[in-house]
Amino acid sequence: MDIVLQQLLNAVALGGTYALLALGLAIVFSVMGLINFAHGELMTATGYGIFFGIAAGFPFILSLGMGVGLAVVLALSMERVAFRPIRRASPTIMLLTSFAVSTILHTLMQNLISARPKPIPIPDMLAGAVTIGAHQIGTIQVLSIVIAAVSLIGLTLFFRATLLGIGMRAAAEDFDVARLMGLNANRVIAVAFAISGVLAGIAGILWLFQRGSVDPLMGFVPVLKAFIAVVLGGMGSLVGAVAGGFILGVVEVLLRAFLPDALISYRDAISLSIVIAILYFYPDGIIPRRENIR
């Protein structure tokens, strides 16, 4: 029983990071219909922001802030430079553009910074474990759970209580109608990218706490996971993306923990099969975007 609870905590910690990433992707998709595969590069930018912050002698916390700040600046820049000109283009063109942005960014990072990973020294106090009752859980995992929870609660408040947030929810449900109501499209989309930058930054920090280094290709795997989570939760649905992220995290950790050794090589195949099975019963995702509901 102990080990089950321990593994459940592990699952929630990973799911929280996936949820933050998926939410970042989903926010942009909900207002623009774009799956931004350059989202992973925002995480990478966070890493380099932190690396250069520490190298320049800034305190650790301030360096973390610089990392997130860099991700937001980069998110806003990619919207302005790459995605705004093609806003009315087909989803395929948008998708290919996002691949291009991603490739350009990581090639630039490889050639201008370094192809080799750059270390990010994490304070020792983050390396330990916290004892809760009879259970031990890593400090980083506790932080993952807490930070993911705080971010999600903060974002929920933003969406429910602020005018801009309500406007964005309206835009997520029906962008054209929201515009007819007087919503400024450029502003909403820019805010969506900024939020996605913040979320990628936070998820990036959690990721970096675990891996201890930043390299140009580090965003690739996380963005794939986030994409799976978004599809699982329902394309364009914000709550769905969070749910998708948690489900994916929980499924992955539980399979790794409890699959018999002989089957463990197949765990990705099995976890994706579970995703497909869920989509078979819920083709629009678990919590689909509400459309045409009157």
Next chain:
Amino acid sequence: MFRKSLNLGVATLGLAMMLGGPAHAEETFKLGFLGGLTGYLAPYDQPSLDGLTFGVDEINKAGGLQGKYKIELVSRDMRSETAESAVIAQELAGAGVNFLVVPCDVDPAVAAGQISAAAGIPTMSSCASTPTLPGIVGEYMFSNYTADNLQAAALGDYAMKQGYKNAFVMLSKDTPYTQKLPEYFVEVFKKKGGSIAGIIEYKMGQQDFAAEVTKIKGLSPAPDVIMTSAYEPDFPAFIKALRAAGITTPVLGSDGIDSPTTLALGDVAEGVVFTNAGFATEGSALAKFFADYKAAKGKEPETLYVATGYDIVKVLDAAVGASQGKLDGKSLRDAVDGLENVAVATGTMTYKGMNRVPLRTVALNKVTGGARALVELVTPAAADVPAAQ
């Protein structure tokens, strides 16, 4: 008028090339490099090319290979794509390179090697460590880097010397390096009388190792040592999770973790022992290489792959000496295949009798206070090195 003088110029140039051509070709050694300068191989192939270029510049300043044959280096980016690797190999073979250096990974190295080897061009992978690579491609293919089975032999031997009886192994079937190196270790460790407490699989890039660590924690009896060839970002994530769970079992790793990240991990990585291609002891060739490199470029190399890239030029110099200046593919191939104890930046290299996988010095390092400390430099006995498979 202009046109006429242009024509005249072209004709003069042509004549000059005809006259100067053959003599010029005799003095030049054309060295091809194809590697992933962008994409997933960039962390390995960029530094390999950096070291190779450094070596080429150095030897050209001294008159060229054996003081006679200036190297003309032609490098191409295959963007870490296997198909592109074959296309560029074709291009460089067509350009008449005397020797070809191919990527650090097995698949693109095989793709390139099959083309160049068929054209009779001696070919060498910059830093692929899979010992079966030369055998797969054939007579003209060589390895340069410390092979997986060699590192495993050094680690297995070290583990036994420490009195570890029961080892736990973590591997990933995603690449030959992450799978075979631990498997070779298991073979060596068992042969020397050790037992294996368990083998666990991970997925490269999985980031979160809490599930695996919880399993290790549940083992009874606890293993004496944990061995893995996981590297960044997996290794840092793993060791952090392991130490956070309160598991203090010693950990053995391989050259993949020889990076500033491991040294910056702080307490969690303290005491980790890993193999790599060399250690810069005072007065050693490697220390001299680091100093020369720093003098020329203003900073030390980021990784040892720079030194192993440089080693290739040393091997070429020795090979051209052994072939007595014959630069044709067959003579060069035979010359490299017969090299013994060539002094290179990272120590010595021997190809003779090694089936084109060099016998190299293996350094055992221990992470001590955020730096590498030398445990020992070893050249494993041939009988201890598991057969390449």
